[in-house]
Amino acid sequence: MFAYVVRRVLATIPVMAIVALFVFSLLYLAPGDPAAVIAGDQATPQDVERIRASLGLDRPYLVRFGSWVWDILHGDMGVSIFTNLPVTTMIQQRIEPTLSLMILTLILAVSIAVPMGVLAAWKQGTIIDRAVMAFAVLGFSVPVFVVGYLLAYVFALELDWLPVQGYTAFSNGFFPWLENLILPAIALGGVYIALIARITRATMLEVLGQDYIRTARAKGAGQGSILFLHALKNAAVPIVTVIGIGIALLIGGAVVTESVFAIPGLGRLTVDAILRRDYPVIQGVVLLFSFVYVLVNLLIDLVYTLFDPRIRY
Amino acid sequence: MDRRTFLRAGTAAGGTALLGGMPAPALSQGAAARTLRFVPQANLANFDPIWGTQYVVRNAAILVWDTLYGFDDQLRPQRQMVESEEVSQDGLTWTFRLRSGLKFHDGSPVLAKDCVASLTRWSARDSMGLMLRGLQEELVAVDDRTFRWVLKKSFPKMLMALGKNSTPMAFIMPERIARTDPFQQISDYVGSGPMRFVRNEWVPGAKAVFERFADYQPRQEPGNWLAGGKRMLVDRIEWLVMPDPATASAALQNGEVDWWENPITDLVPQLRRNRNIRVDIADPLGNIGTFRMNHTTTPFNNVKARQAVMAALSQEDYMRALVGDDNNLWKTLGGFFTPGTPLYTEAGGEALKAGPRMDLAKRLLAESGYNGTPVPCIVAQDQPITKAQGDVTADLLKRIGFNVDFVATDWGTTGQRRAMKNPVGQGGWSMFHSWHAGADCTIPATQIHLRANGERAWFGWPEIPAVESAIAEWFNAPDLAAEKAAADKINRAAVENVLYVPTGFFLTYQAWRSNVSGIVKGPFPVPWGVSKA
Numbered sequence: 001m002f003a004y005v006v007r008r009v010l011a012t013i014p015v016m017a018i019v020a021l022f023v024f025s026l027l028y029l030a031p032g033d034p035a036a037v038i039a040g041d042q043a044t045p046q047d048v049e050r051i052r053a054s055l056g057l058d059r060p061y062l063v064r065f066g067s068w069v070w071d072i073l074h075g076d077m078g079v080s081i082f083t084n085l086p087v088t089t090m091i092q093q094r095i096e097p098t099l100s101l102m103i104l105t106l107i108l109a110v111s112i113a114v115p116m117g118v119l120a121a122w123k124q125g126t127i128i129d130r131a132v133m134a135f136a137v138l139g140f141s142v143p144v145f146v147v148g149y150l151l152a153y154v155f156a157l158e159l160d161w162l163p164v165q166g167y168t169a170f171s172n173g174f175f176p177w178l179e180n181l182i183l184p185a186i187a188l189g190g191v192y193i194a195l196i197a198r199i200t201r202a203t204m205l206e207v208l209g210q211d212y213i214r215t216a217r218a219k220g221a222g223q224g225s226i227l228f229l230h231a232l233k234n235a236a237v238p239i240v241t242v243i244g245i246g247i248a249l250l251i252g253g254a255v256v257t258e259s260v261f262a263i264p265g266l267g268r269l270t271v272d273a274i275l276r277r278d279y280p281v282i283q284g285v286v287l288l289f290s291f292v293y294v295l296v297n298l299l300i301d302l303v304y305t306l307f308d309p310r311i312r313y
Numbered sequence: 314m315d316r317r318t319f320l321r322a323g324t325a326a327g328g329t330a331l332l333g334g335m336p337a338p339a340l341s342q343g344a345a346a347r348t349l350r351f352v353p354q355a356n357l358a359n360f361d362p363i364w365g366t367q368y369v370v371r372n373a374a375i376l377v378w379d380t381l382y383g384f385d386d387q388l389r390p391q392r393q394m395v396e397s398e399e400v401s402q403d404g405l406t407w408t409f410r411l412r413s414g415l416k417f418h419d420g421s422p423v424l425a426k427d428c429v430a431s432l433t434r435w436s437a438r439d440s441m442g443l444m445l446r447g448l449q450e451e452l453v454a455v456d457d458r459t460f461r462w463v464l465k466k467s468f469p470k471m472l473m474a475l476g477k478n479s480t481p482m483a484f485i486m487p488e489r490i491a492r493t494d495p496f497q498q499i500s501d502y503v504g505s506g507p508m509r510f511v512r513n514e515w516v517p518g519a520k521a522v523f524e525r526f527a528d529y530q531p532r533q534e535p536g537n538w539l540a541g542g543k544r545m546l547v548d549r550i551e552w553l554v555m556p557d558p559a560t561a562s563a564a565l566q567n568g569e570v571d572w573w574e575n576p577i578t579d580l581v582p583q584l585r586r587n588r589n590i591r592v593d594i595a596d597p598l599g600n601i602g603t604f605r606m607n608h609t610t611t612p613f614n615n616v617k618a619r620q621a622v623m624a625a626l627s628q629e630d631y632m633r634a635l636v637g638d639d640n641n642l643w644k645t646l647g648g649f650f651t652p653g654t655p656l657y658t659e660a661g662g663e664a665l666k667a668g669p670r671m672d673l674a675k676r677l678l679a680e681s682g683y684n685g686t687p688v689p690c691i692v693a694q695d696q697p698i699t700k701a702q703g704d705v706t707a708d709l710l711k712r713i714g715f716n717v718d719f720v721a722t723d724w725g726t727t728g729q730r731r732a733m734k735n736p737v738g739q740g741g742w743s744m745f746h747s748w749h750a751g752a753d754c755t756i757p758a759t760q761i762h763l764r765a766n767g768e769r770a771w772f773g774w775p776e777i778p779a780v781e782s783a784i785a786e787w788f789n790a791p792d793l794a795a796e797k798a799a800a801d802k803i804n805r806a807a808v809e810n811v812l813y814v815p816t817g818f819f820l821t822y823q824a825w826r827s828n829v830s831g832i833v834k835g836p837f838p839v840p841w842g843v844s845k846a
Contacts, residue, residue: 036728
């Protein structure tokens with residue numbers, strides 16, 4: 001097991017290297033000029049050229065790439081072209097809101113979707129099953145921003161229960177933190193809940209038809225025990241896989257959700273950086289997201305062993 | 314049940330059982346009244362008003378750095394940090410004396426050497442500053458409160474240059490900061506203005522915070538745009554960046570922010586229906602929509618092709634695409650200066666307002682010898698102003714008979730592409746869209762886009778000697794009458810040669826909560842004199 005973990009961790013190195021090369025090359029080839037954005041509309045072409053030179057953007061591709069990789073290897077992600085702040089500082093400023101949003105969404109989604117899926121499978125063909133499936137279709141179909149606006153309209157503008165926008169750090173108290181995040185988490189969680197609920201239902205249906213479930217019933221096990229101890233545990237591997245894959249959905253959805261609810265997270269940082277061609281920030285954030293995704297996949301592989309003892313690494 | 318009650322109930326119920334120690338939100342009425350929450354037009358992505366010349370940076374910078382002179386609402390430069398000035402008979406030597414008691418935010422006094430360093434840095438980046446640099450014999454500190462600027466040739470527009478509100482403005486910074494290369498960004502934000510920048514609360518893209526500087530010495534006169542006493546009536550200003558207008562609108566209606574700089578026109582009716590919100594014109598000097606043609610490559614290197622486009626122009630189409638059916642928000646233009654300001658003229662500008670004359674346009678295009686080559690028309694889709702204009706232009710060009718290559722892109726790419734001088738087909742371009750703040754179009758000195766000096770001109774690189782000589786006349790004009798005569802000449806030559814095409818004048822709104830008072834119309838959000846109940 002330990003050797004497997006070490007091997008997987010080491011395998012992230014070439015993955016990250018490829019991601020780095022890809023991201024850098026893509027940004028190099030992409031049109032757009034941060035110098036022109038910095039200089040503003042009143043600038044002369046000469047001003048733009050001079051700013052470009054001062055930013056080192058006139059250097060050849062290989063020189064820039066080499067310099068960037070060298071800095072990364074020394075733990076330096078560079079300095080934002082626009083803010084003059086280290087990329088690590090900007091990520092530190094933004095990571096808590098995004099992490100909070102994703103964790104809350106994850107908790108909310110799993111705690112709603114898994115029981116929903118189990119219930120739908122248990123009550124297959126009934127009105128409950130159909131209601132769960134209808135909800136799932138709705139969750140897939142309605143865009144995050146539409147749900148976001150609707151929630152903000154009802155709970156913030158009409159009822160005045162929750163704020164429309166912003167983020168309060170967890171250190172300022174749990175309720176202020178929750179107050180700002182609950183609507184975004186619900187909005188972001190919709191598609192995630194739908195995905196997990198559908199997979200849970202499908203996997204549970206398959207498991208509930210197995211011989212050992214019939215055996216469990218025959219030996220007099222209660223319905224709860226059959227559903228949650230015998231069936232759900234055996235259905236867990238695909239569910240956990242989907243939860244892991246869904247992290248990518250959350251990262252993508254966070255970009256929109258953070259914009260709709262004006263949450264100062266990494267999603268908005270990424271969009272702002274892309275629009276301004278703030279290359280060091282884009283590279284830093286994409287590398288971070290890639291690393292997180294690789295790490296999540298590793299964790300999921302390890303979690304498999306908890307649910308299925310037959311899996312050995 | 315409102316939010317506060319809901320929260321209190323939540324805290325009482327859940328907090329006692331689960332999280333007894335967790336604090337509820339702090340609700341201090343006094344602190345809230347002393348904090349103004351403002352939604353700016355854009356993200357404050359950098360904070361060096363000389364290095365980055367975006368309007369949003371200028372708007373934040375006027376809080377933090379003071380200027381020697383400042384424009385009032387009549388566009389007259391008034392003394393601000395300066396106590397007095399003296400100009401020699403020959404107009405070559407300017408001597409400025411600072412007010413006493415001026416301090417930087419670190420407590421050090423504002424000295425003449427700080428002004429010299431600040432003006433040196435500013436003049437490397439500003440169009441008027443560059444002219445002054447070209448004329449400069451010396452710029453030196455005489456004593457702690459006096460500095461002298463000696464020129465080789467008189468420059469009557471000196472005070473205008475030092476007090477103008479177009480970017481970059483001549484902000485005064487401590488010498489150690491002002492010594493930074495003007496093409497490198499500063500990282501120390503010690504200012505001379507009424508508010509101090511709270512750097513450790515700055516989250517670019519989300520929030521910027523300013524706190525009142527207790528030792529600031531406002532002038533005695535009433536505040537008037539950049540002139541007069543800059544008296545801050547709040548202790549703290551929080552800039553909350555909201556990229557989504559619908560979110561900003563909801564936040565304003567919900568009382569989560571106090572003042573929104575630029576609500577989009579579509580949302581204004583909804584805001585007006587809310588009795589807790591006031592809506593008014595933001596900037597009386599407004600904006601001027603434009604598109605520019607590339608004078609150096611086919612087909613628009615031929616004046617007939619440019620005139621064909623102008624003949625087909627309908628400014629009303631552009632303005633309706635931009636601001637909708639609110640007729641109070643726009644007007645057509647017969648010239649290149651901001652309407653309602655002293656230099657506005659329609660001399661020779663009939664063609665701009667004549668409306669679409671398609672037969673004439675087609676005839677002019679045929680006379681130009683246009684052979685159907687593609688016309689790359691760059692349109693930034695992420696800027697509502699350029700997108701709306703681009704759609705109208707593309708239709709107009711097609712109707713005249715141009716083979717339009719509609720380049721839908723973003724603003725960052727537009728900035729890069731328009732700087733390319735290659736021929737069409739090799740990355741070059743024929744046309745791009747933009748807009749200019751009306752405040753920048755009041756005088757030729759701040760209209761870099763009005764220059765027509767070929768290679769050194771703004772993108773499109775027009776070369777029209779008649780425009781250049783008229784601009785020189787304006788710089789040397791001794792009085793307003795002479796300035797107006799020069800402006801007439803500029804306008805005639807610019808229209809005749811189609812220097813670029815103004816698509817109309819339009820205004821935008823600002824909105825604020827009714828418990829906020831003192832908000833005035835201006836070319837930037839004027840923060841002094843604003844209070845909150």
